[in-house]
Amino acid sequence: MKTxxxxxxLMLWSAASIAAPDAQxxxxxxxRARGGALPGIVWEIQLNSREGDRVAEPQRLEVxxxxxxxxxxVLEPARSKGSKLLQVERNMWLTRPGLSKPIPISPxxxxxxxxxxxxxAATNYALDYxxxxxxxxxxxxxxxxxxxxxxxxxxxxxxxxxxxxSVPREVAVKAEFYSxxxxxxxxxxxxxxxxxxxxxxxxxxxxxxTIKDALMDAETTMAFGAVKVEMIPPSEFxxxxxx
Amino acid sequence: MKDTSTNLLHDLIAALRGxxxxxxPFDMSRLLRSVRLVLKPLATVFRGALKCLFPLAxxxxxxxxxxxxxxxxxxxxxAYAYLGNTAPCMDSVLNPGNQIARLVEHSQTAExxxxxxxxxxxxxxxxxxxxxxxxxRNTLGRQTRHEAYLSQGEAQWRMTEAWNLAxxxxxxxWGPGQFRSPANPFFFDxxxxxxxxxxxxxxxxxxxxxxxxxxxxxxxxxxxxxxxAGNVDTWRDTWLLKADRRGDAWAGGLALAKKGGQxxxxxxxxxxxxxxxxxLYGELGSSTRLDALQSPPDxxxxxxxxxxxxxxANELLGVTYTFMNGxxxxxxxxxxGHGFTTGERGAYFTRTASAVLPAGAATLGMALGTAxxxxxxxYLHVVWQNNPxxxxxxxxxxxxxNLGDGGDELSGYGEYTLSGRTSAFALAVLxxxxxxxxxxxxxxxxxxxxxxxxxx
Numbered sequence: 001m002k003t004x005x006x007x008x009x010l011m012l013w014s015a016a017s018i019a020a021p022d023a024q025x026x027x028x029x030x031x032r033a034r035g036g037a038l039p040g041i042v043w044e045i046q047l048n049s050r051e052g053d054r055v056a057e058p059q060r061l062e063v064x065x066x067x068x069x070x071x072x073x074v075l076e077p078a079r080s081k082g083s084k085l086l087q088v089e090r091n092m093w094l095t096r097p098g099l100s101k102p103i104p105i106s107p108x109x110x111x112x113x114x115x116x117x118x119x120x121a122a123t124n125y126a127l128d129y130x131x132x133x134x135x136x137x138x139x140x141x142x143x144x145x146x147x148x149x150x151x152x153x154x155x156x157x158x159x160x161x162x163x164x165x166s167v168p169r170e171v172a173v174k175a176e177f178y179s180x181x182x183x184x185x186x187x188x189x190x191x192x193x194x195x196x197x198x199x200x201x202x203x204x205x206x207x208x209x210t211i212k213d214a215l216m217d218a219e220t221t222m223a224f225g226a227v228k229v230e231m232i233p234p235s236e237f238x239x240x241x242x243x
Numbered sequence: 244m245k246d247t248s249t250n251l252l253h254d255l256i257a258a259l260r261g262x263x264x265x266x267x268p269f270d271m272s273r274l275l276r277s278v279r280l281v282l283k284p285l286a287t288v289f290r291g292a293l294k295c296l297f298p299l300a301x302x303x304x305x306x307x308x309x310x311x312x313x314x315x316x317x318x319x320x321x322a323y324a325y326l327g328n329t330a331p332c333m334d335s336v337l338n339p340g341n342q343i344a345r346l347v348e349h350s351q352t353a354e355x356x357x358x359x360x361x362x363x364x365x366x367x368x369x370x371x372x373x374x375x376x377x378x379x380r381n382t383l384g385r386q387t388r389h390e391a392y393l394s395q396g397e398a399q400w401r402m403t404e405a406w407n408l409a410x411x412x413x414x415x416x417w418g419p420g421q422f423r424s425p426a427n428p429f430f431f432d433x434x435x436x437x438x439x440x441x442x443x444x445x446x447x448x449x450x451x452x453x454x455x456x457x458x459x460x461x462x463x464x465x466x467x468x469x470x471x472a473g474n475v476d477t478w479r480d481t482w483l484l485k486a487d488r489r490g491d492a493w494a495g496g497l498a499l500a501k502k503g504g505q506x507x508x509x510x511x512x513x514x515x516x517x518x519x520x521x522x523l524y525g526e527l528g529s530s531t532r533l534d535a536l537q538s539p540p541d542x543x544x545x546x547x548x549x550x551x552x553x554x555x556a557n558e559l560l561g562v563t564y565t566f567m568n569g570x571x572x573x574x575x576x577x578x579x580g581h582g583f584t585t586g587e588r589g590a591y592f593t594r595t596a597s598a599v600l601p602a603g604a605a606t607l608g609m610a611l612g613t614a615x616x617x618x619x620x621x622y623l624h625v626v627w628q629n630n631p632x633x634x635x636x637x638x639x640x641x642x643x644x645n646l647g648d649g650g651d652e653l654s655g656y657g658e659y660t661l662s663g664r665t666s667a668f669a670l671a672v673l674x675x676x677x678x679x680x681x682x683x684x685x686x687x688x689x690x691x692x693x694x695x696x697x698x699x
Contacts, residue, residue: 098321101434234453240487241459
């Protein structure tokens with residue numbers, strides 16, 4: 001009798017294990033729709049931001065990114081054209097035509113509005129964060145996994161993220177970004193109007209990210225376009241060879 | 244001796260045409276050489292213009308951007324117009340009555356800087372031609388100069404994913420230091436001598452190996468100092484070996500430069516991102532100087548010029564803190580081993596003060612033309628600036644303190660956005676101290692106001 005009970009319990013546990021989705025895999029699949037886990041990706045971002053009633057001048061960037069590095073080049077406005085923000089791991093530099101030499105900057109330095117470098121570059125949350133599935137929620141009529149992401153190392157832009165990933169589409173639809181002290185810094189919503197071709201599969205790809213500041217009345221919208229998956233040589237991320 | 248003095252004076256004059264303090268010989272020669280164009284026959288100017296004819300023709304012939312399946316190309320540029328005003332110290336002991344350096348008191352400048360880029364398969368071409376017109380005026384006269392030159396221009400061939408070969412005029416700058424760059428043999432002054440004048444590259448052939456985003460090894464042969472090379476081509480036939488490494492939160496590099504007949508330059512730089520807001524960095528360099536002015540502490544002894552100075556080290560330590568609003572505060576300490584000791588500096592000014600014109604012109608020329616890049620040994624430099632990525636404008640305030648003579652220099656640069664293409668800018672430099680203190684030895688005020696317009 002005892003043996004039978006043990007067997008039933010074991011079968012139930014196994015079934016539960018199979019059914020429960022792996023949090024890290026969910027994040028990894030969601031990353032692909034935001035540029036992560038790809039050999040290299042190039043995209044354009046149209047950045048619009050507002051702080052209170054004040055609307056900032058729109059910015060257009062071209063971003064080239066691999067897992068641990070990115071370079072964002074300003075295309076518009078015309079007076080900033082050619083400025084580049086280079087990031088390799090947690091190291092960041094700013095350079096522009098005519099500047100005597102690149103300026104090292106800290107990760108806290110942001111692009112226009114609420115967009116940090118972590119927002120404009122490829123997302124690799126599966127590598128950078130430890131994911132824990134906390135449950136499921138219905139968000140705007142869509143069933144979503146709710147995950148808690150905790151930074152694995154200091155290189156991350158945020159210490160803690162609460163992440164909603166669509167169950168049927170396997171893409172992130174919402175994120176809340178928290179500071180080390182647990183304070184909510186900003187909230188982001190994602191849309192997926194783009195598609196990329198990778199390893200013979202068509203993958204939905206992020207087309208819009210809307211970031212709302214939690215501490216003040218400010219909003220930044222990033223529209224992603226001209227998305228291409230391509231190998232980017234490492235020299236593109238070498239400060240001495242950035243043209 | 245007379246020729247040497249004349250050359251020194253010419254160099255000096257050109258060096259000080261800008262807004263700089265006591266000049267670093269290399270930079271001095273670069274700046275001076277730029278001015279030398281004015282004194283040369285018009286043919287020189289036309290020759291310079293011809294050098295730019297091709298890229299400028301390309302600018303006018305090409306649309307702002309083109310792309311087909313295998314090729315991409317684009318061009319853009321910035322047009323500048325600015326007015327400069329400098330107040331020379333008439334009681335200067337280095338430049339009495341502005342007779343030696345002949346600093347420009349009023350200047351009007353119009354300048355266009357272009358960027359041309361073309362890419363085809365594994366080949367890339369990037370050119371940065373500059374066309375400049377400037378009218379200078381001081382109590383001694385007026386002169387107009389024209390320049391057209393290639394500030395930077397390089398062809399890159401990506402031989403494999405990891406190997407790149409580049410040839411052309413390249414700005415070989417590196418390291419995180421803002422005040423000065425001890426890790427760099429070519430551009431120690433970081434362009435600080437004349438902030439509105441763009442640094443121009445060296446003529447090089449460079450082979451680079453970049454196996455991943457974390458490592459780069461480059462070897463380069465410098466063929467010429469570039470546009471500003473003069474009669475003495477400072478960096479001609481120099482070998483450079485550069486290794487760079489980027490870690491999780493740090494980046495560093497080592498540079499070795501060797502020119503025949505001169506001791507090897509050894510430089511290193513490192514930066515460490517301590518956390519989201521704090522950046523720590525440092526640079527160091529060990530080198531000798533050619534034609535180095537010697538100022539014995541005993542003022543009774545004359546100046547002399549050593550063909551090559553002893554080996555000295557320059558070190559810079561810095562820290563930058565970025566606030567939540569994007570503004571940042573940076574502090575740097577520089578120890579400049581090539582500078583004078585207190586006794587040598589005192590004797591330097593005593594000797595120049597006793598040089599009476601016209602007989603003393605050679606002494607003053609030597610004192611200015613071959614002095615170390617900075618007169619002192621220890622400096623503090625503080626920079627407070629807003630987010631350089633900010634769209635609405637940019638400002639930067641700087642304070643530099645010479646720990647040896649107690650002199651200061653305050654400077655500020657501001658840029659205000661007028662439209663998507665246009666911005667207004669202003670630069671002011673205010674030295675504080677006496678005529679025997681480094682920063683205030685030559686001028687008491689410098690102001691520049693201008694406009695810049697993005698092209699096309």
